[in-house]
Amino acid sequence: MESLIKIKNLKKKYGELIAVDGVSYEVNKGEMFGLVGPDGAGKTTTMRMLVGLLNPDEGNAEILGHDLLTQKNLIKDEIGYLSQRFSLYGDLSIDENIEFFADIHGVKNFEQRRNELLEFTRLTPFRDRLADKLSGGMKQKLALACTLIHKPKIIFLDEPTTGVDPVSRRDFWKILSNLLKDGVTIFMTTPYLDEAERCSRVALMDKGSIISCDTPKNVKDSMHMQVIEIVCNPVRTAYNMVKASTNYEVQMYGDRLNVAVNNYEQDYPIIKDLFEKNSIVEIDKRIITPSLENVFIHFMNK
Amino acid sequence: MKTIYEFIIKELLQLKRDKKMMAVIFIAPILQLILLGYAANMDVEIIHTAIFDQDKTETSREFIRSFEKSGYFSIDYYAESYDEVTELIDKAKTIVTIVIPKDFEKKLNKRETVSIQTLFEGSDGNKSSIALGYIQAVTNRYSQNIVSDIKDKYGMKLPIAGSLVPEVRVWYNPEMKTRNYMVPGIMGLILMITTLSLMSMAVVREREIGTLEQLIVTPLKSYQLILGKLVPFTIVGFVVMLIVMVIMTQWFGIIIRGSRLFLLFASLLFVLSNLGWGLLISTISKTQNQAMMISVFAVMMPMIYLSGFAFPIDNMPQIVQYITYLIPLRYFITILHGIVLKGTGFSSLWPEALILFVMGVGILTLSALRFSKKIE
Numbered sequence: 310m311e312s313l314i315k316i317k318n319l320k321k322k323y324g325e326l327i328a329v330d331g332v333s334y335e336v337n338k339g340e341m342f343g344l345v346g347p348d349g350a351g352k353t354t355t356m357r358m359l360v361g362l363l364n365p366d367e368g369n370a371e372i373l374g375h376d377l378l379t380q381k382n383l384i385k386d387e388i389g390y391l392s393q394r395f396s397l398y399g400d401l402s403i404d405e406n407i408e409f410f411a412d413i414h415g416v417k418n419f420e421q422r423r424n425e426l427l428e429f430t431r432l433t434p435f436r437d438r439l440a441d442k443l444s445g446g447m448k449q450k451l452a453l454a455c456t457l458i459h460k461p462k463i464i465f466l467d468e469p470t471t472g473v474d475p476v477s478r479r480d481f482w483k484i485l486s487n488l489l490k491d492g493v494t495i496f497m498t499t500p501y502l503d504e505a506e507r508c509s510r511v512a513l514m515d516k517g518s519i520i521s522c523d524t525p526k527n528v529k530d531s532m533h534m535q536v537i538e539i540v541c542n543p544v545r546t547a548y549n550m551v552k553a554s555t556n557y558e559v560q561m562y563g564d565r566l567n568v569a570v571n572n573y574e575q576d577y578p579i580i581k582d583l584f585e586k587n588s589i590v591e592i593d594k595r596i597i598t599p600s601l602e603n604v605f606i607h608f609m610n611k
Numbered sequence: 612m613k614t615i616y617e618f619i620i621k622e623l624l625q626l627k628r629d630k631k632m633m634a635v636i637f638i639a640p641i642l643q644l645i646l647l648g649y650a651a652n653m654d655v656e657i658i659h660t661a662i663f664d665q666d667k668t669e670t671s672r673e674f675i676r677s678f679e680k681s682g683y684f685s686i687d688y689y690a691e692s693y694d695e696v697t698e699l700i701d702k703a704k705t706i707v708t709i710v711i712p713k714d715f716e717k718k719l720n721k722r723e724t725v726s727i728q729t730l731f732e733g734s735d736g737n738k739s740s741i742a743l744g745y746i747q748a749v750t751n752r753y754s755q756n757i758v759s760d761i762k763d764k765y766g767m768k769l770p771i772a773g774s775l776v777p778e779v780r781v782w783y784n785p786e787m788k789t790r791n792y793m794v795p796g797i798m799g800l801i802l803m804i805t806t807l808s809l810m811s812m813a814v815v816r817e818r819e820i821g822t823l824e825q826l827i828v829t830p831l832k833s834y835q836l837i838l839g840k841l842v843p844f845t846i847v848g849f850v851v852m853l854i855v856m857v858i859m860t861q862w863f864g865i866i867i868r869g870s871r872l873f874l875l876f877a878s879l880l881f882v883l884s885n886l887g888w889g890l891l892i893s894t895i896s897k898t899q900n901q902a903m904m905i906s907v908f909a910v911m912m913p914m915i916y917l918s919g920f921a922f923p924i925d926n927m928p929q930i931v932q933y934i935t936y937l938i939p940l941r942y943f944i945t946i947l948h949g950i951v952l953k954g955t956g957f958s959s960l961w962p963e964a965l966i967l968f969v970m971g972v973g974i975l976t977l978s979a980l981r982f983s984k985k986i987e
Contacts, residue, residue, distance in 0.1 A: 360828050361827070362827060385828060385829060385830045390825070390828040392821055396822045396825045397820075398621070398820075399820065400625050400629060401628075405624065409617065412617035413617065413618070413829050414830065415830070439628075455825075
């Protein structure tokens with residue numbers, strides 16, 4: 310497997326705050342890599358360093374075989390970057406926005422490529438509309454089209470679906486999977502763990518460090534625990550009881566608890582006993598495969 | 612090269628779409644010039660006058676008539692007491708009150724010297740001093756007439772007193788109209804306001820909407836970005852300049868005596884430093900509002916005050932006068948006055964032009980360096 314991005318001990322501080330604390334990992338060709346974590350984990354800072362908007366305090370990276378610190382200009386020709394804000398010229402039309410980005414990338418005869426991209430993002434009917442007059446989802450797709458006009462080998466997407474409605478979000482993911490088919494490597498950040506599940510590999514990031522970096526399945530397996538989902542009533546009392554009287558990791562989701570245990574046979578009776586003593590009614594229970602969310606919280610608590 | 616060209620096209624397109632901005636850029640200067648052209652008029656045309664005639668004789672009335680005849684004085688009030696005079700002054704009804712003493716006729720007949728008291732409402736010092744000049748002129752003529760009357764009447768030989776009569780000839784602005792002097796200055800002001808504030812906001816706007824970041828990630832070089840911003844605003848500056856020149860000549864009838872080509876060339880030099888300042892402000896500001904406030908209060912207002920447009924530089928304290936040497940507008944206004952009023956050309960205005968060029972290139976280079984360093 311050829312790795313297109315090699316991150317080596319990248320570090321960035323903002324005064325006292327260490328935003329990114331010496332992270333290292335690699336992103337392979339043709340994969341969709343997800344950098345996952347809560348707000349303030351250092352995801353955006355990492356990405357901004359990789360696209361050349363921020364200079365790292367320490368460490369380096371190699372992107373498409375070019376050195377990030379010394380060959381920034383070579384990298385710029387071959388990557389695309391979609392910032393969180395889908396920055397576009399609101400007073401230019403869809404066509405004009407794409408044309409402008411084609412021009413500054415030095416793309417000649419961009420018309421055909423533009424038509425493809427508009428077709429691909431289903432923006433063709435709106436091509437003469439000003440960007441300011443587009444919906445959030447359409448803005449996002451236009452911004453993506455602008456970053457794709459010069460056929461980049463890697464695209465960096467910073468929380469691309471934040472603030473986009475669910476339908477547009479699904480559309481967007483379809484577009485991304487088509488890009489993957491074309492061999493584009495995607496590096497994205499996301500705070501949503503359901504989106505992370507769709508990535509070929511993820512890096513879980515928290516407080517500037519990488520907690521785990523693997524395929525979603527391997528990450529989940531690495532937890533080596535079973536998760537029992539218990540629907541019960543009153544759920545808040547149950548949550549507080551489990552939290553106070555046992556060492557189990559417990560999360561509350563609406564009317565149910567997810568309790569992570571080492572061994573169902575041994576641990577479940579303890580919980581059941583606790584419930585009975587406190588007159589909590591158990592309505593239903595089942596063993597579920599841990600979600601990335603379970604895993605994330607498990608690792609964060611460690 | 613092509614990239615810069617495309618960037619310029621994009622800028623002009625955006626400008627064209629921004630209807631409000633277009634109105635501000637092209638209509639505001641016209642209104643400003645017309646308004647200021649009329650408002651910035653310090654000529655004193657009518658002096659509102661009150662008379663306190665204590666003498667009330669044939670001679671005193673004749674003396675008052677000589678003021679009326681001069682055409683500058685409008686005698687609005689006749690006061691009967693000093694209290695009334697004070698009240699008129701307090702209420703700013705008159706600029707000047709002339710008090711004729713009781714023994715006016717008697718003394719004159721005895722060929723004695725008479726003193727006339729004139730009281731000024733001096734809150735506008737400029738106006739009062741002009742009024743004073745007129746009063747002296749009228750009084751002088753009146754006393755000369757008395758002398759010649761006496762000569763005629765009595766055929767007396769009066770002692771020969773040499774009298775000097777200055778024959779005043781005003782060059783360059785023969786009507787001595789403040790407007791002729793102010794309007795070229797306003798032209799400089801408008802050119803500065805338009806180009807400086809446009810430039811300062813343009814770069815910050817890209818930062819505000821996030822496109823600046825997007826541009827940094829592309830292979831676009833910072834010099835291409837800067838040129839892409841400079842050229843469109845230089846074009847805008849020139850169009851504004853042409854509009855203002857047309858109004859100056861057609862509306863106000865102020866003739867440009869010197870070379871229009873040199874005027875435009877000097878404007879280009881002046882625009883350089885404005886764009887440089889604008890770019891510098893945009894490297895300091897985070898938002899368009901900040902950029903606007905900084906350019907108005909920290910840059911443009913001091914420049915206007917120190918340029919000699921509003922107050923004569925010669926009247927400023929020495930230390931402040933040194934500071935004015937750093938103000939590009941000062942040199943541009945000198946050039947404008949030179950070309951428009953005096954018809955002087957490059958041969959006598961080249962030092963100012965050279966200074967503008969050096970300043971423009973200097974500040975532009977400085978801010979361009981600061982800008983590129985900031986985005987890398």
